[in-house]
Amino acid sequence: MVYGGKPSTGCKNCRQRKIKCDEQKPACTQCTNTGRVCPGYTHAFDLVLRDETQLVARNAQRKKKRGAATATAVTNSARTAGGGRSTTTTGSKRTLPPSSAIATTANSGLFLPKSFQETPEQQAVNAFFANYVLIPRHPYSKRGYLECLLPLYQNTRHDSLLSLATSAMALAIEGGSPSTQHYRQISRSYFGKALVKTSRAIRDPVESVKDETLMSVLLLSFYERVLASSEAKQISGVHDTGAVALVKHRGKENGKSEISARLLLAVQTQVVDHCIQTSAPFGKTSAILDSLRPKTFENAASRLTSLSAQVSDLLAFANPTLRNRNEFPSQDQLVAILDYATKVEAQVVTWPESVPEDWWWKSSNTFNSLPSHQRKLYVYNRRVDIYHDIWVASIWNSYRATMLKIQYTILQSLGMLRPPPLSRQATGIVKAINLVQELVDDLCGSVPFNLGTKTFGGPNDRKEVQYPDDGVTKPSSDYRKSAAGLGGWFLMEPLKTAAHAISLRDGQQEWLLRQIERIQRIYTIKKPIDDPTSSMPSPSCPGGRG
Numbered sequence: 001m002v003y004g005g006k007p008s009t010g011c012k013n014c015r016q017r018k019i020k021c022d023e024q025k026p027a028c029t030q031c032t033n034t035g036r037v038c039p040g041y042t043h044a045f046d047l048v049l050r051d052e053t054q055l056v057a058r059n060a061q062r063k064k065k066r067g068a069a070t071a072t073a074v075t076n077s078a079r080t081a082g083g084g085r086s087t088t089t090t091g092s093k094r095t096l097p098p099s100s101a102i103a104t105t106a107n108s109g110l111f112l113p114k115s116f117q118e119t120p121e122q123q124a125v126n127a128f129f130a131n132y133v134l135i136p137r138h139p140y141s142k143r144g145y146l147e148c149l150l151p152l153y154q155n156t157r158h159d160s161l162l163s164l165a166t167s168a169m170a171l172a173i174e175g176g177s178p179s180t181q182h183y184r185q186i187s188r189s190y191f192g193k194a195l196v197k198t199s200r201a202i203r204d205p206v207e208s209v210k211d212e213t214l215m216s217v218l219l220l221s222f223y224e225r226v227l228a229s230s231e232a233k234q235i236s237g238v239h240d241t242g243a244v245a246l247v248k249h250r251g252k253e254n255g256k257s258e259i260s261a262r263l264l265l266a267v268q269t270q271v272v273d274h275c276i277q278t279s280a281p282f283g284k285t286s287a288i289l290d291s292l293r294p295k296t297f298e299n300a301a302s303r304l305t306s307l308s309a310q311v312s313d314l315l316a317f318a319n320p321t322l323r324n325r326n327e328f329p330s331q332d333q334l335v336a337i338l339d340y341a342t343k344v345e346a347q348v349v350t351w352p353e354s355v356p357e358d359w360w361w362k363s364s365n366t367f368n369s370l371p372s373h374q375r376k377l378y379v380y381n382r383r384v385d386i387y388h389d390i391w392v393a394s395i396w397n398s399y400r401a402t403m404l405k406i407q408y409t410i411l412q413s414l415g416m417l418r419p420p421p422l423s424r425q426a427t428g429i430v431k432a433i434n435l436v437q438e439l440v441d442d443l444c445g446s447v448p449f450n451l452g453t454k455t456f457g458g459p460n461d462r463k464e465v466q467y468p469d470d471g472v473t474k475p476s477s478d479y480r481k482s483a484a485g486l487g488g489w490f491l492m493e494p495l496k497t498a499a500h501a502i503s504l505r506d507g508q509q510e511w512l513l514r515q516i517e518r519i520q521r522i523y524t525i526k527k528p529i530d531d532p533t534s535s536m537p538s539p540s541c542p543g544g545r546g
Contacts (some may be wrong), residue, residue, distance in 0.1 A: 011041055130481070131482070132173070138359070141301050141391040149219075153166060164191075165216040165219040171184065171187035173459055174458075174459065178524060180458070194216065201216070214260075276405065304395060304399055307351055308402050315405060318409050318412075321333050331418065334416050341406055341409045361386060361393075361396070362470060379447075379448055380508065386468050387446070390490065393450060400442055400443050401497040411436075440508065451488060451491065452483060458524070459523065461483075488519035488523055495512055498512055
């Protein structure tokens with residue numbers, strides 16, 4: 001690699017004007033004093049792996065003017081910037097993976113995408129791998145698929161389905177920063193191209209059973225969720241349905257490898273989450289997917305997914321009756337719903353007994369030094385809990401949200417029963433309300449771990465943001481990056497579910513709604529949610545309809 005001098009960390013305006021930048025956040029003083037819009041600062045990952053091809057080319061041109069170099073020297077120096085390897089293409093396949101060269105880190109043995117062209121796609125893919133894919137995580141928390149992406153991605157073709165889907169996903173996420181919102185518009189072009197290739201791949205007998213194709217469909221589903229959240233649209237779930245159909249088509253023979261098993265679990269988790277959010281039945285699909293997944297890949301995360309599938313079926317059974325504004329449910333219907341909900345609750349509530357010992361959270365007093373009025377913005381009731389990692393925290397919150405939906409079903413049904421047995425009805429209501437309060441308190445305690453003191457700035461880590469620690473070691477770089485990039489996304493649905501709760505402590509629901517608004521600001525999600533309590537019937541009100 002040719003040395004081009006110490007990279008400037010100042011903003012683009014100051015670099016172009018060749019003046020010193022004080023790098024103040026969110027805007028430098030030079031831009032502020034001159035009325036310019038400060039474009040922000042280059043990500044540290046991009047500085048380390050910055051493109052030097054242009055620098056080398058400029059040096060070669062200077063030598064050429066002095067008669068010291070030829071056009072051949074320019075080409076050779078450009079290759080020097082790539083570590084001695086050519087980035088040319090042969091047909092439609094690159095010598096290097098799409099949009100990146102793959103370099104091995106000396107310490108970890110992990111692969112990092114290394115930039116050659118400072119395009120929006122390149123910057124987004126670099127950040128995506130650095131902040132989402134390569135972050136270490138607890139082995140028992142793996143029920144997603146990003147940890148499987150790199151082995152499939154690093155040898156893919158420049159114009160392959162997986163390359164396009166990855167670029168679309170990376171651009172959509174990186175577009176959550178105020179300075180890069182236009183990336184989401186660029187991502188639509190990659191998404192459109194990926195859809196065309198997806199249609200061809202699933203009809204091809206060879207391509208349809210490849211892990212790369214299933215990974216691409218999962219990424220497109222993730223893309224749909226990001227865009228739907230940022231634009232306040234409903235998730236169609238079409239890619240989830242396509243992923244299930246693809247898994248069934250692949251069969252058990254194509255699900256024996258570790259990557260295949262991980263992808264299968266990811267499909268099951270994603271579809272279950274969507275079914276719970278939309279009160280759609282999961283039905284026999286859960287048993288089919290369970291039968292296709294090797295039992296050797298069972299862990300705490302996969303067990304929660306299997307249990308949660310029962311909750312989606314409960315909601316599909318109960319909600320059409322409980323939310324029917326035109327016809328009041330009969331007592332037999334309400335009793336049937338209560339019996340169903342009680343049976344599902346008895347199974348789901350056992351899940352914490354199966355989690356590893358290091359999954360349990362610990363208390364932290366990190367934010368006690370903050371002024372009271374400032375601490376209340378980030379912490380509810382002085383409670384701050386820390387977890388093994390951001391994924392473990394997200395799985396706990398998924399469990400809490402699932403349990404809350406069961407309790408809401410029980411409360412609605414009890415509130416509609418008429419009139420005997422009143423003592424049993426009152427006891428059930430009190431028990432459910434107490435459990436709701438406990439679950440919501442636990443969820444609130446995880447918010448500082450997921451968000452820290454961050455209030456804006458998109459998915460990238462910011463030095464001034466404070467995260468909780470155990471009082472011994474400071475938050476690691478991996479944790480900070482994962483919290484900045486994923487913490488808010490992981491929290492959004494559980495917070496929305498918790499905000500539906502009734503009979504919470506004074507001010508707690510308002511605090512939950514403020515956290516949702518904070519996440520929307522961080523990731524530039526446009527439309528605030530409506531007041532979630534407006535559609536929730538009260539169990540203490542006769543008939544529950546007010």
